[in-house]
Amino acid sequence: MSDGKGKFVSLKTRFKERLTSARCKQQILDRRIEEAHAMAMMCLRTQNVHPDAVKEALKLTDRYVSTLNDCVQVLGGSQVEITATFPDGKVIINRLLQ
Numbered sequence: 001m002s003d004g005k006g007k008f009v010s011l012k013t014r015f016k017e018r019l020t021s022a023r024c025k026q027q028i029l030d031r032r033i034e035e036a037h038a039m040a041m042m043c044l045r046t047q048n049v050h051p052d053a054v055k056e057a058l059k060l061t062d063r064y065v066s067t068l069n070d071c072v073q074v075l076g077g078s079q080v081e082i083t084a085t086f087p088d089g090k091v092i093i094n095r096l097l098q
Contacts, residue, residue: 008014025088026086028087029086029088029091030091032086033084033091033093040054041054062095063078065082068080
């Protein structure tokens with residue numbers, strides 16, 4: 001009986017390690033997206049593009065993507081996915097205006 005309990009504890013430990021690793025990777029990718037957003041905003045400021053104009057454009061784009069997603073679902077697809085690819089992994093972007 002103790003052997004079964006030991007296996008359970010081992011599996012539980014491995015699961016926690018994997019979960020921690022996955023969370024760390026996600027945090028790193030989220031941080032990269034935030035940094036990219038900040039860099040984009042700095043570039044816009046240097047080019048005299050108002051951030052509110054970009055925000056409105058992203059809102060409009062989100063609506064287009066949402067409409068496209070609805071069309072894909074009507075045609076039998078599951079959903080539209082936008083993915084950002086980094087050297088460390090991929091991040092699915094749910095909304096462009098994040």
